[in-house]
Amino acid sequence: MICDLFEAADAIAANLKFGYLAPACGGTCPAAIDEFDVALLREREELYRLTFNQAAVGIAHVGATGRPLRVNRKYSDITGYTEAELQRLTTVELTHPDDRAQDEALQQRLRSGELAEYSREKRYLHKNGHAVWINVTVSSLLDAAGERRYITVVEDISRRKGAEETLLRMASHDALTGLPNRLLLEDRLSHAIAHAHRTHTLVAVMFVDLDRFKNINDSLGHDAGDEVIVEIGRRIGRNLRETDTAARQGGDEFVVVLGGLAHESDACTVAQKILDTLCRPMLLRGQEIFPTGSIGIGLYPRDGTDTPTLLKNADTAMYRAKADGGNQYAFYVHSMSMQALDSLRMEGALRRALERDEFRLHYQPQVDIATGAVVGVEALLRWQPQLGPMVPPGDFIPIAEQTGLIVPIGDWVLATACAQQKAWRDAGLPPLTVSVNLSARQFQHRDLVELVARLVRETGCDPACLALEITETAVMENPQAAVAIFRQLNEMGVQLAIDDFGTGYSSLAYLKRFPIDSLKIDRSFVSDITHDADDAAIVHSVIALAHSMNLKVVAEGVEDARQLQFLREHGCDQMQGYYVSRPVPAAGIEELLRR
Numbered sequence: 255m256i257c258d259l260f261e262a263a264d265a266i267a268a269n270l271k272f273g274y275l276a277p278a279c280g281g282t283c284p285a286a287i288d289e290f291d292v293a294l295l296r297e298r299e300e301l302y303r304l305t306f307n308q309a310a311v312g313i314a315h316v317g318a319t320g321r322p323l324r325v326n327r328k329y330s331d332i333t334g335y336t337e338a339e340l341q342r343l344t345t346v347e348l349t350h351p352d353d354r355a356q357d358e359a360l361q362q363r364l365r366s367g368e369l370a371e372y373s374r375e376k377r378y379l380h381k382n383g384h385a386v387w388i389n390v391t392v393s394s395l396l397d398a399a400g401e402r403r404y405i406t407v408v409e410d411i412s413r414r415k416g417a418e419e420t421l422l423r424m425a426s427h428d429a430l431t432g433l434p435n436r437l438l439l440e441d442r443l444s445h446a447i448a449h450a451h452r453t454h455t456l457v458a459v460m461f462v463d464l465d466r467f468k469n470i471n472d473s474l475g476h477d478a479g480d481e482v483i484v485e486i487g488r489r490i491g492r493n494l495r496e497t498d499t500a501a502r503q504g505g506d507e508f509v510v511v512l513g514g515l516a517h518e519s520d521a522c523t524v525a526q527k528i529l530d531t532l533c534r535p536m537l538l539r540g541q542e543i544f545p546t547g548s549i550g551i552g553l554y555p556r557d558g559t560d561t562p563t564l565l566k567n568a569d570t571a572m573y574r575a576k577a578d579g580g581n582q583y584a585f586y587v588h589s590m591s592m593q594a595l596d597s598l599r600m601e602g603a604l605r606r607a608l609e610r611d612e613f614r615l616h617y618q619p620q621v622d623i624a625t626g627a628v629v630g631v632e633a634l635l636r637w638q639p640q641l642g643p644m645v646p647p648g649d650f651i652p653i654a655e656q657t658g659l660i661v662p663i664g665d666w667v668l669a670t671a672c673a674q675q676k677a678w679r680d681a682g683l684p685p686l687t688v689s690v691n692l693s694a695r696q697f698q699h700r701d702l703v704e705l706v707a708r709l710v711r712e713t714g715c716d717p718a719c720l721a722l723e724i725t726e727t728a729v730m731e732n733p734q735a736a737v738a739i740f741r742q743l744n745e746m747g748v749q750l751a752i753d754d755f756g757t758g759y760s761s762l763a764y765l766k767r768f769p770i771d772s773l774k775i776d777r778s779f780v781s782d783i784t785h786d787a788d789d790a791a792i793v794h795s796v797i798a799l800a801h802s803m804n805l806k807v808v809a810e811g812v813e814d815a816r817q818l819q820f821l822r823e824h825g826c827d828q829m830q831g832y833y834v835s836r837p838v839p840a841a842g843i844e845e846l847l848r849r
């Protein structure tokens with residue numbers, strides 16, 4: 255039972271003041287009240303008045319008409335209306351139009367007595383016109399006259415909602431471009447697939463990757479690179495309908511989803527439009543650049559019926575567009591063998607790894623067996639993709655070799671190793687020979703000698719502390735040419751080593767003519783020297799042969815003390831292997847040397 259306590263108490267107080275008591279609240283308040291009761295009532299009423307007015311939540315007593323009879327200060331603050339203004343508005347009128355239908359349904363259930371109370375999150379329309387998120391609890395009760403009244407308690411949750419929306423946006427959008435990220439893209443793509451399935455239409459998934467983006471980053475800096483990414487996102491978006499999605503995948507990669515297509519040619523039209531807009535000139539730091547992109551397209555249902563397959567196939571097709579020269583689009587082609595696709599994908603991923611600086615060098619110490627001192631390190635390549643575990647060189651060097659990518663990758667290795675050698679020297683570490691592996695392709699490359707000369711010059715590294723390792727097999731592919739290259743490198747002061755010695759078929763006649771410094775015994779022989787008489791004999795012979803030619807011998811893959819003991823007894827000069835250390839990042843070598 256509700257009696258408006260404010261009115262009741264005011265009336266009682268007035269009656270006491272004038273010396274008589276009369277029913278003062280529509281006949282619903284006690285007519286005869288002794289002074290003690292009145293004091294108690296006043297105390298309670300004061301307590302209630304204070305609580306009502308000072309409450310941190312908005313409170314409204316709402317009448318059967320749906321208009322407030324009384325509201326507290328906080329309720330006015332939340333809505334922006336005065337109490338008098340609110341008394342002319344129903345709570346439904348105060349509610350955001352999008353939330354009214356559900357509100358009306360709940361109020362109907364309150365009116366019918368089906369519900370005694372409900373709580374929900376909804377929006378009020380503030381007097382200024384903006385939406386205010388609130389958590390509202392409405393309780394229904396009957397007053398003394400049997401009329402329905404409602405107590406509405408409102409909590410302003412705009413800040414929480416704002417934070418929730420920000421978090422949701424951050425989780426689903428790319429911070430730089432504001433475009434959907436991969437997570438949201440996958441969601442949109444699965445909806446597009448479901449829609450296409452129902453309507454028997456096509457979905458095109460396009461992988462868009464900028465060509466030579468690394469050049470922009472390297473020459474103009476990362477901030478300029480970011481500006482390009484933002485502008486490219488805008489340009490892609492301008493070619494799409496509202497129902498299409500453009501998302502940023504990371505780096506300079508975007509994915510576009512076109513839903514409800516009738517023909518494959520619709521995808522071609524959009525892809526060409528995107529390419530045309532991408533290559534428009536862009537003014538960046540006073541310099542005009544002409545970005546181009548490569549687009550790979552996968553079609554639902556032809557090239558895949560689920561999200562991961564379509565994305566993977568569009569990605570593969572993009573590599574093809576790039577391999578064919580870039581600034582073009584290519585469709586995924588089913589007829590290619592899985593192996594070809596894998597190597598195509600790997601090739602594309604390696605290109606991107608170079609552009610994104612995902613390669614790292616680890617270094618394995620080389621130890622002088624007689625003194626135990628670390629005298630050198632072998633630089634070994636590692637690939638650390640942005641996402642996923644580190645990839646060992648055995649998994650990607652063969653493809654880099656096949657595709658010729660080993661040349662730019664090898665250039666990077668050489669440049670990084672030279673710079674590291676100089677850095678160690680500058681840091682005051684004892685002189686270390688840094689050995690770098692050269693692939694057969696690099697070795698045959700006509701610019702190798704000039705490249706080494708340029709890097710020595712540019713990095714300031716000491717050529718006498720740089721060793722180039724070439725496998726026996728690579729050298730023997732064209733031993734005559736090798737002699738000429740070795741001579742030029744030798745004149746520069748660079749050390750030369752034949753790697754994996756014993757696994758190929760060296761001609762001793764040529765070996766004598768090579769101006770090399772050392773032979774490296776392959777770890778396949780070392781691993782069994784202590785229990786395979788043949789391997790022991792081979793290692794023994796190689797050491798003897800090398801020494802007879804004044805060459806140093808370095809044993810690879812030494813894993814235990816017994817192998818080391820054998821090598822020491824047979825006069826091997828240097829060793830490397832897990833027994834001393836696995837290949838480690840540059841900082842690990844510094845730590846080892848300072849110990």
Ligand SMILES: Nc1nc2c(ncn2[C@@H]2O[C@H](COP(=O)(O)O[C@H]3[C@@H](O)[C@H](n4cnc5c(=O)[nH]c(N)nc54)O[C@@H]3COP(=O)(O)O)[C@@H](O)[C@H]2O)c(=O)[nH]1
Pocket residue numbers: 618632633634635636646647648651664667691692693753754777810811812813830831832833837
């Ligand atoms: N052209 C280039 N080739 C490179 C480059 N970096 C590496 N490589 C070649 O890749 C092959 C695999 O190299 P990786 O996985 O780094 O393996 C090297 C060592 O980690 C491994 N090793 C060293 N000690 C031990 C050991 O005690 N036990 C054991 N099981 N393995 C050991 O041996 C590899 C070194 O081989 P090698 O080059 O013959 O000295 C390998 O063929 C690399 O050459 C590059 O920059 N360019």
